[in-house]
Amino acid sequence: MKPTTPAAEDYLKTIYAHTEWQPEPITPRVLATRLGIAPSSVTEMVKKLAAGGFIAHVPYGPLTLTTAGRMRATAVVRRHRLIETWLVRELGYSWDEVHDEAEVLEHAISDRLLEAINAHLGQPATDPHGDPIPAADGSTARVPAVLLADAPPGHAGTVLRVSDRDPAILRALADVGIGPGSQLTVVDTETVRLPAGELHLLASDAANAIWVSR
16 A cells, blocks of 8 residues: 555654654554544554555554655655744744644645745754654654653753644743743743743643753
């Protein structure tokens, strides 16, 4: 099976993204939850993707992208993140609004338009949330990071990435000026100190959505 359908591309992109910032492999059950579909539907697609050589999988075990699967996944991720960057920089979208738009557009625009967008933006390295934009050859460059929830009190660093899974968290962080490039010091799992010295109580679960430099 060639993963040319939007559904197949979404599977590969989700598998790739799951382990991009943490080491735990993704299981079919977790994949079903992330995609918001029935486990039986995931089982059928996993079989097709495995038969097509895009994932390696044993029954009841985790899912791993093959070389071919990773290349296809990073191509879709590249599209998604370039579109998000374009929407924020050129069309006035806020960073909490772009994910759903990119989900649709990533399957629709041509390679020519994508590369024109990339050139127009100056070949950005990261998207508005700090996620690295893969190069056309699938390679990525990522700075070592630690999840804020796992950082010890006193840890000082730069915000490298904020998960876009919860738009409410993105809006709350934007309201206080926290985003990729922000400097902060961890006070505890719910509180950070900003450069001017002010303390900020994070929104619920925000510490599990922010990655800072080690």
